[in-house]
Amino acid sequence: MCGIVGYVGSEQAAPVLLEGLSRLEYRGYDSAGVAVYSQREGTLSVHKAKGRLQVLSDLLQGGAAVEGTVGIGHTRWATHGAPSDVNSHPQVSQGGKIAVVHNGIIENYAELKAFLVDKGVTFVSETDTEVVAQLIEYFYDGDLLAAVGRVLHRIKGAYALGILCADTPDQLIAVRKDSPLILGYGKGCSFMASDVTAILKHTREVGYMEDGEIAVLTREGIQCYNHLMQPIQKEISHVDWEIDAAEKGGYEHFMFKEIMEQPEALRRCVFPRIREGEVWFEDFGLSEEYIRSIQKIYIVACGSSYHVGMVGKYNLERLTRIPVEVALASEFRYMDPIVNDRTLVVVISQSGETLDTMAALREARKLGGRILSIVNVVGSSIARESDEVLYTWAGPEIAVATTKAYSTQMALIDLLGLYFARILGTVEEQEYRSALDEMLLLPAKMEEVLADKDDIQYFASQYFNHDSVFFIGRNLDYALGLEGSLKLKEISYIHSEAYASGELKHGTISLIEDGTLVVALGTYGRLFEKAMSNVVEVKSRGADVLALTTKSHEKEMRETANAVITIPDTHDLLLPSLGVVPLQLFAYYVALMRGCDIDKPRNLAKSVTVE
Numbered sequence: 213m214c215g216i217v218g219y220v221g222s223e224q225a226a227p228v229l230l231e232g233l234s235r236l237e238y239r240g241y242d243s244a245g246v247a248v249y250s251q252r253e254g255t256l257s258v259h260k261a262k263g264r265l266q267v268l269s270d271l272l273q274g275g276a277a278v279e280g281t282v283g284i285g286h287t288r289w290a291t292h293g294a295p296s297d298v299n300s301h302p303q304v305s306q307g308g309k310i311a312v313v314h315n316g317i318i319e320n321y322a323e324l325k326a327f328l329v330d331k332g333v334t335f336v337s338e339t340d341t342e343v344v345a346q347l348i349e350y351f352y353d354g355d356l357l358a359a360v361g362r363v364l365h366r367i368k369g370a371y372a373l374g375i376l377c378a379d380t381p382d383q384l385i386a387v388r389k390d391s392p393l394i395l396g397y398g399k400g401c402s403f404m405a406s407d408v409t410a411i412l413k414h415t416r417e418v419g420y421m422e423d424g425e426i427a428v429l430t431r432e433g434i435q436c437y438n439h440l441m442q443p444i445q446k447e448i449s450h451v452d453w454e455i456d457a458a459e460k461g462g463y464e465h466f467m468f469k470e471i472m473e474q475p476e477a478l479r480r481c482v483f484p485r486i487r488e489g490e491v492w493f494e495d496f497g498l499s500e501e502y503i504r505s506i507q508k509i510y511i512v513a514c515g516s517s518y519h520v521g522m523v524g525k526y527n528l529e530r531l532t533r534i535p536v537e538v539a540l541a542s543e544f545r546y547m548d549p550i551v552n553d554r555t556l557v558v559v560i561s562q563s564g565e566t567l568d569t570m571a572a573l574r575e576a577r578k579l580g581g582r583i584l585s586i587v588n589v590v591g592s593s594i595a596r597e598s599d600e601v602l603y604t605w606a607g608p609e610i611a612v613a614t615t616k617a618y619s620t621q622m623a624l625i626d627l628l629g630l631y632f633a634r635i636l637g638t639v640e641e642q643e644y645r646s647a648l649d650e651m652l653l654l655p656a657k658m659e660e661v662l663a664d665k666d667d668i669q670y671f672a673s674q675y676f677n678h679d680s681v682f683f684i685g686r687n688l689d690y691a692l693g694l695e696g697s698l699k700l701k702e703i704s705y706i707h708s709e710a711y712a713s714g715e716l717k718h719g720t721i722s723l724i725e726d727g728t729l730v731v732a733l734g735t736y737g738r739l740f741e742k743a744m745s746n747v748v749e750v751k752s753r754g755a756d757v758l759a760l761t762t763k764s765h766e767k768e769m770r771e772t773a774n775a776v777i778t779i780p781d782t783h784d785l786l787l788p789s790l791g792v793v794p795l796q797l798f799a800y801y802v803a804l805m806r807g808c809d810i811d812k813p814r815n816l817a818k819s820v821t822v823e
């Protein structure tokens with residue numbers, strides 16, 4: 213949802229900004245822009261272009277065409293105003309003094325715009341961001357920080373802002389509220405960015421801005437202030453992962469790389485958490501007493517993370533016998549949820565910045581719930597606002613469609629269920645042991661699935677021309693179908709739906725006709741016979757059935773389905789962890805064959821920081 217980068221130093225700023233933006237393009241790719249203070253001209257030099265960052269980069273010869281050592285840059289996911297040159301950021305004030313890049317939404321922009329228009333200010337764009345630039349200039353009387361402070365009292369909504377003023381060309385101002393922004397501490401230079409990857413080439417020392425904080429960046433360092441404009445000291449963290457982790461490393465797409473990285477990600481996520489045959493969480497603050505007192509678990513998330521929650525509901529209830537409710541974070545806030553101090557709220561988010569999820573977290577806390585989050589991005593807002601955090605340690609995920617984060621989130625939900633069940637005494641010793649043994653085998657079994665990728669590619673070549681697909685399954689297979697279907701539709705643009713198989717006959721089966729592609733999921737052994745009945749049901753209406761099952765059920769499935777993909781047998785709880793891999797690959801190859809932009813699907817962005 214828009215990427216921001218800012219640099220003040222002694223190098224030429226434009227190439228630094230463009231390079232940083234290239235790492236943030238996953239956040240939005242409708243247009244891009246930079247504003248650099250030109251020493252020679254004594255003015256702001258602003259360049260913007262609709263389309264991918266490459267268009268801007270070509271225009272600016274990789275940045276060589278722009279002179280100046282202080283600047284801000286932006287890559288946009290359009291909210292207010294269509295993607296166009298004029299709506300791109302930076303947005304500049306009427307007098308040309310103030311340039312602003314923004315991630316988020318200014319909710320009261322219309323009212324503020326009317327106020328400024330009344331004062332004679334002329335607007336050129338349709339963006340909410342231009343209001344911020346104009347308002348700063350309106351209040352500016354030589355003290356930029358004071359003007360920013362006055363603006364912050366008036367704007368409502370979510371924002372990370374980068375501000376450059378032609379009168380103070382040796383500094384940048386960064387502001388954060390409900391949208392991510394980090395600070396980078398270099399030698400003789402300072403940075404701001406929406407995420408660490410944008411500045412990692414230059415520094416590993418970062419500070420995470422909190423809501424309401426303001427930072428003034430200069431070559432000499434960074435001074436932070438709280439919302440009362442009192443100076444504060446920021447803790448500096450060292451980032452220890454390598455930039456290669458955020459590069460394609462020879463693969464054609466990040467999504468494919470990230471699919472292939474899953475076994476390794478699982479090893480990182482799971483192995484340290486199983487010690488001497490027991491689940492073990494480092495620095496875990498949920499006491500046994502608290503776990504025994506939990507009356508209800510709420511899982512709150514969006515998109516694929518929500519699908520992990522669906523698997524979590526089945527597995528946690530089965531293991532712990534605690535009632536589990538799963539809610540879409542965007543709905544949670546508005547449904548008057550029943551949460552109290554006996555409710556554990558499990559918040560799942562790869563980015564740790566999803567605005568709906570964050571808002572749900574805050575609502576749950578207000579109601580007295582205890583918050584445990586499962587997050588990938590270390591130091592992200594959700595992680596910082598939670599009582600407990602379990603990090604997935606999947607490494608940076610760049611492709612918009614999540615894969616390795618999903619798999620590691622699921623592993624953590626399963627480990628959590630086993631951990632609770634052990635304390636509550638709701639799991640048989642034998643089941644506990646076999647689940648943990650299988651958990652340790654999961655990465656190797658996943659490698660077996662990945663080794664069969666050519667078969668999946670073949671199936672994709674058979675089916676990529678379909679324009680509508682149904683994923684059907686029961687229980688865990690239904691939850692798996694939700695994810696398989698989302699993966700396919702988001703990157704291949706094929707219309708696809710997931711149904712609980714038993715529901716088909718209540719309406720949807722009327723859509724099945726000769727040649728309709730049905731992906732039938734029958735991995736869950738306990739309900740295999742039921743899954744088979746549904747395969748027969750859709751086949752007899754003419755469906756072309758591509759089935760997914762385990763090796764032990766392969767023979768039976770082959771007798772009915774048109775084509776069968778198999779995964780190794782494993783503990784029931786873990787079937788979706790293996791089952792998702794062929795579905796990810798299927799979506800990937802179908803999208804590839806349809807010529808889609810796999811890593812950057814249309815209309816989407818990786819980190820959804822607007823409501």
Ligand code: F6R
Nearest residue numbers: 515516517561562563566613614
């Ligand atoms: C789909 C996908 C999205 C995210 C969703 C939540 O492939 O990636 O559906 O799962 O936007 O994002 P996080 O997990 O960052 O909160």
